[in-house]
Amino acid sequence: MRIFITGMPGVGKTTLTLKIAEKLKDLGYKVGGFVTKEVREDGRRVGFKIITLDTNEETILAYVGDGKIKVGKYVVFIENLDKVGVEAIKRALEDADIVIIDELGAMEFKSKKFSEVVDEVINSNKPLLATLHRNWVNKFKDKGELYTLTIENRDKLFEEILNKILAELK
Numbered sequence: 779m780r781i782f783i784t785g786m787p788g789v790g791k792t793t794l795t796l797k798i799a800e801k802l803k804d805l806g807y808k809v810g811g812f813v814t815k816e817v818r819e820d821g822r823r824v825g826f827k828i829i830t831l832d833t834n835e836e837t838i839l840a841y842v843g844d845g846k847i848k849v850g851k852y853v854v855f856i857e858n859l860d861k862v863g864v865e866a867i868k869r870a871l872e873d874a875d876i877v878i879i880d881e882l883g884a885m886e887f888k889s890k891k892f893s894e895v896v897d898e899v900i901n902s903n904k905p906l907l908a909t910l911h912r913n914w915v916n917k918f919k920d921k922g923e924l925y926t927l928t929i930e931n932r933d934k935l936f937e938e939i940l941n942k943i944l945a946e947l948k
């Protein structure tokens with residue numbers, strides 16, 4: 779089972795993913811991988827951080843500024859992604875009931891190790907819930923089931939996706 783969630787920026791992909799992760803943990807399932815959240819300073823978005831779902835480890839994925847590897851106005855800290863995010867996915871592949879990756883997008887695919895571990899997940903039988911930046915929809919849509927989140931359907935889709943996962947994990 780592979781579930782991909784796409785949708786416009788800010789529609790609630792991370793929120794839905796976190797709610798599902800929390801619910802699964804409450805039910806006793808082992809959840810691994812990571813989510814990505816905005817970093818805000820003085821009300822402005824200045825970057826993104828990743829938070830692992832098994833150990834709650836946090837690291838900066840990207841921050842406004844200049845550097846070698848950039849996406850838009852953000853410098854991407856590949857080493858942080860590799861050390862924290864990729865390792866979390868590897869642990870999840872080993873012993874979680876489901877791998878969660880939020881998100882598959884431009885920043886993350888700057889990392890070769892991230893690309894490789896995503897391939898590994900896709901080529902395995904491990905259940906996957908991933909959020910998908912709209913530019914990556916075509917690359918992944920045939921690898922699983924794709925849901926497009928909107929403000930109108932997000933509460934209904936939470937239930938639907940959760941039930942789908944529970945039916946698979948049982």
Ligand SMILES: Nc1ncnc2c1ncn2[C@@H]1O[C@H](COP(=O)(O)OP(=O)(O)OP(=O)(O)O)[C@@H](O)[C@H]1O
Pocket residue numbers: 785786787788789790791792793794932933
């Ligand atoms: N179901 C919901 N009910 C109420 N508020 C929500 C809901 N889902 C998301 N939000 C709010 O909308 C905002 C954006 O949510 P979130 O970060 O989950 O979106 P996203 O799609 O992951 O964004 P991005 O494209 O930046 O990754 C947050 O402030 C969040 O609290």
